[in-house]
Amino acid sequence: MSKGNILVVDDDESVRSVLKDYLGSVGYAVVTADSGEDALQKFMPGKFDSVISDLVMPKIDGMELLKKIRQKDTRVVFLMITGYPSLESAIEAMKEGAYDYVTKPFKFEDVRIKLERALYAKSLEKSLKKVNGVMWGLIISIPIWLILGIVLGLVWRWI
Secondary structure, eight states: OOSOEEEEEOSOHHHHHHHHHHHHHTTOEEEEESSHHHHHHHOOTTTOSEEEEESOOSSSOHHHHHHHHHHHOSSSEEEEEESSOOHHHHHHHHHTTOSEEEESSOOHHHHHHHHHHHHHHHHHHHHHHHHHHHHHHHHHHHHHHHHHHHHHHHHHHHO
């Protein structure tokens, strides 16, 4: 069973290949895309748990891809990879919704740890929403049960 579905986007074949092989070896199902356009064609909301994308690519770069994917699916975890790190691009990526920022050359273990943390945070958020929904359900149902108890108590007296 897969730990999650990952879309790896990079115009460099070697980066795509090694990430696919590594992430596959640690239990992820990986689909690759060689450009932002290819990624947008392959991306479907709910299909992928995470997108790992290079920042610098021709036509649709990683930042534009992040924005377009965020419009389609706000819950997907997005990790940005770049060989040209700058504080400005890191800040912009985070503002646009990237979970984390990885610089090349990267260590596979660092990518794996950041990916697992991001997916864990996503699962905690999902669990918190469920608990929050149950809590609101209880809060709303308590007055209904009180009213029902009063009505039944009155009916019981009259019988």
